[in-house]
Amino acid sequence: MNTPVHAFTDPDDLDNNPSANRHLQDVMATPLGRRQVLRSGVGALATASLGGLGLAACGGGDDAVAAPLLPPVLGFTAVAKSLADAVTVPAGYTATVVYATGDSIDPTVGDYQNNGTDGNFARRSGDHHDGMHYFGLTTDGKPSQTSNSRALMAINHEAVNGTVPFMHPNGQTNIASSAGPRPEAEALKEVEAHGASIIEISKTAGIFGVAKASTFNRRVTPRTPMVFSGPAKGSALLKTKYSPDGTATRGMIGNCASGYTPWGTYLTCEENFAGFFRRGSADDALRSAKERTAFKRIGLAQGAGGGQRWATVVPADSSNTEYARWDASKLGTSTDGSDDFRNSHNTFGWVVEIDPYNPTSTPVKHTALGRFAHEGAWPSNPVVGQPLAFYMGDDSRSEYVYKYVSNAVWSAADANPTDRLATGAKYLDNGTLFAAKFNADGSGTWLKLDLGNPAISGNSAYAFADLADLLVNARLAADAAGATKCDRPEWTAVNPRNGEIYITMTENPDRGNVGSTSGNNVPNPDVDPAFPRYWLDNKGATAQKGNVNGQVMRMRETGNLASATTFNWDIYLFASQAAADIGLDNVNYQNNVNLSGLTSVNDLSKPDGCWFSKASGILWIETDDNAYTDVTNCMLLAAVPGSYGDGGKITVTNQANGKPGTAGTAPVVVDTYAGKKMNDTIFRRFLTAPLGAEVTGVAESPDGKALFVNIQHPGENTAAANIGDPTKFESHWPGNGAGVAAYGPGGSSARPRSATVMITKNDGGVIGL
Numbered sequence: 001m002n003t004p005v006h007a008f009t010d011p012d013d014l015d016n017n018p019s020a021n022r023h024l025q026d027v028m029a030t031p032l033g034r035r036q037v038l039r040s041g042v043g044a045l046a047t048a049s050l051g052g053l054g055l056a057a058c059g060g061g062d063d064a065v066a067a068p069l070l071p072p073v074l075g076f077t078a079v080a081k082s083l084a085d086a087v088t089v090p091a092g093y094t095a096t097v098v099y100a101t102g103d104s105i106d107p108t109v110g111d112y113q114n115n116g117t118d119g120n121f122a123r124r125s126g127d128h129h130d131g132m133h134y135f136g137l138t139t140d141g142k143p144s145q146t147s148n149s150r151a152l153m154a155i156n157h158e159a160v161n162g163t164v165p166f167m168h169p170n171g172q173t174n175i176a177s178s179a180g181p182r183p184e185a186e187a188l189k190e191v192e193a194h195g196a197s198i199i200e201i202s203k204t205a206g207i208f209g210v211a212k213a214s215t216f217n218r219r220v221t222p223r224t225p226m227v228f229s230g231p232a233k234g235s236a237l238l239k240t241k242y243s244p245d246g247t248a249t250r251g252m253i254g255n256c257a258s259g260y261t262p263w264g265t266y267l268t269c270e271e272n273f274a275g276f277f278r279r280g281s282a283d284d285a286l287r288s289a290k291e292r293t294a295f296k297r298i299g300l301a302q303g304a305g306g307g308q309r310w311a312t313v314v315p316a317d318s319s320n321t322e323y324a325r326w327d328a329s330k331l332g333t334s335t336d337g338s339d340d341f342r343n344s345h346n347t348f349g350w351v352v353e354i355d356p357y358n359p360t361s362t363p364v365k366h367t368a369l370g371r372f373a374h375e376g377a378w379p380s381n382p383v384v385g386q387p388l389a390f391y392m393g394d395d396s397r398s399e400y401v402y403k404y405v406s407n408a409v410w411s412a413a414d415a416n417p418t419d420r421l422a423t424g425a426k427y428l429d430n431g432t433l434f435a436a437k438f439n440a441d442g443s444g445t446w447l448k449l450d451l452g453n454p455a456i457s458g459n460s461a462y463a464f465a466d467l468a469d470l471l472v473n474a475r476l477a478a479d480a481a482g483a484t485k486c487d488r489p490e491w492t493a494v495n496p497r498n499g500e501i502y503i504t505m506t507e508n509p510d511r512g513n514v515g516s517t518s519g520n521n522v523p524n525p526d527v528d529p530a531f532p533r534y535w536l537d538n539k540g541a542t543a544q545k546g547n548v549n550g551q552v553m554r555m556r557e558t559g560n561l562a563s564a565t566t567f568n569w570d571i572y573l574f575a576s577q578a579a580a581d582i583g584l585d586n587v588n589y590q591n592n593v594n595l596s597g598l599t600s601v602n603d604l605s606k607p608d609g610c611w612f613s614k615a616s617g618i619l620w621i622e623t624d625d626n627a628y629t630d631v632t633n634c635m636l637l638a639a640v641p642g643s644y645g646d647g648g649k650i651t652v653t654n655q656a657n658g659k660p661g662t663a664g665t666a667p668v669v670v671d672t673y674a675g676k677k678m679n680d681t682i683f684r685r686f687l688t689a690p691l692g693a694e695v696t697g698v699a700e701s702p703d704g705k706a707l708f709v710n711i712q713h714p715g716e717n718t719a720a721a722n723i724g725d726p727t728k729f730e731s732h733w734p735g736n737g738a739g740v741a742a743y744g745p746g747g748s749s750a751r752p753r754s755a756t757v758m759i760t761k762n763d764g765g766v767i768g769l
Helices: 034-039 184-192 289-298 420-428 467-472 474-481
Strands: 093-100 129-137 150-157 195-204 207-210 218-220 225-229 248-250 255-260 266-270 351-354 364-366 374-379 387-394 397-399 401-409 431-438 443-448 489-494 501-505 535-539 542-546 551-557 566-574 607-612 619-623 635-639 648-654 668-674 683-688 694-700 706-712 755-761
Touching (some): 093 195, 129 266, 150 255, 289 474, 443 474, 551 607, 607 694, 635 694
Parallel strands (some): 129 255, 129 694, 255 374, 566 668
Antiparallel strands (some): 093 755, 129 150, 150 195, 195 218, 225 248, 255 266, 266 374, 374 387, 387 401, 387 489, 443 566, 535 542, 607 619, 635 683, 706 755
């Protein structure tokens, strides 16, 4: 998510990792070579139990891998880069808005007026649509993996940053740090605009629309009661005035990417939770050394005001603690925090499981998957008799890639259980959390995060009291274990055809800027084999440095086993401008930046989301960019994924000119492992977004003939002071009807709204083919 204009600094853009974990060039090569590691998995993959997930193993010579299905053949004409305030899709396709910010999901709640006067967001669409998933429904309302005409859509609502002034008639009241209390009515609206929607959609004349009267329709917000499960349930670190025994909490926040389970539930992931909280200016003196370390590691500093200042609300009902809980200061006299909300921040940052088919069920926060800035929790392809893995990124600079492996092995009988959340407890409450170390030779190690790991149990920087303490402070555990610092690891996706894992690494301008902290509280990381590029990128009169455009990494588990403790990696895609800039130091960086051979039909910056279509085999890649926006708005691209090892070892020569502390020195040379180069036949731009928007969240009907994409925060760069002048709005989409039928009131003067868009092919075919 981009740095917002009207709120706190996005934690994505801060590096709060003070660990001295080694860079890859300092790691000794493991004795087991890439070729040997890959070959050890031949024949080890059993047949997956669910339809469409079968993986046939093959034997044979060097580097034999699971036999893939035929790769997809892209069948559309690439769209051009665009700076228009519109959604653009290829010729022969149609985009239709299905669900936008403020839409009613209840017949008793009126249509959205989009003038700031609307309330009751507990029964309206939230803002900032993000990760989502399609859950099919039969005609009689039962779960279905094959329904193409009726479904439940689970949709995250990440934040309100940047667009929140549009939610109120005249913008936010008392938002400045020096102002008085925020009005309760405004704060309530903002709180309820977060979380997730579960809505029923059904098809009429080939077009999906929201079934407004459906009994399945539900908003899950920061106010929704939830329970904890797993090892940290009942921990002293989770005790609050709301739940003195540490077993429950209210709601979820910062829900960005998502996942799903093979038993039919939705996984929604809390990302940037720390920025919502206040901490008093003298709170450090009241906290233990361990607490201060934990606060620093998640980026919640003493004196923080909380992005929307909800903690300042004085509620009409004095017994209402809805807003007091956003103050993580130690205010009570208890020794365990049961009389205040000093631990409230610990109740966020988890993976939350929701049963979309049961609107009365209570969402569950699964603590075994760890607490950090979660970007998704994508499952491995389920294989009968083997554990399940869930792959997760921690979306901040210099953070880690994680996976959780269940103790329970997959049973086909669990694909359609009578109690889905009980099945979730079976697989998600007992298992092991790991963090990834990317070795310099292209191999990798999953580092176990438990107290049996001596690097963790003997850690002097933070002494973990028990497993609950470790999971609440998973970042500190990964620090101690020696995981590899990454460049904002975001979405994870698993190729349904061969089980390989893809991870978007969005960007890191700090990468390679050694000798500087760039406003962070820790030194910046140097280039290394897994993150080998540093360059100067011009945008206007300024130059951005580091890994400006990001990359997509690919991993293959040893033996193709979800439970493997080793893997191999390569860089599937180096994001870049087709003609990389000549820096302000007059050095041409093109040959060592555009390493994937991108052209004008597929160049991109800051890959954020990635998602596989089971119907077509296409890998969809979405961008959330503020580095290339002088040339094009954000976009959605279609890729043919290939397979691990389809490229090879390459050498990257980074010019040192302009690099702090190294100006005039020899170039920095790094060896890395890259996927095969791209070309226009296997990688093309499919969609461009309106002004100010990112493209995020993808889902599809099982037949692949309806693709759903989220357009988040159009117009987010509109100055709050200009809320009364529509001529100064950055965007008017989707009310302006640009690229879609005009949606909602306002027309060409409309306030912008996030929205879920359905894309169909005019000839009724599979999207992208």
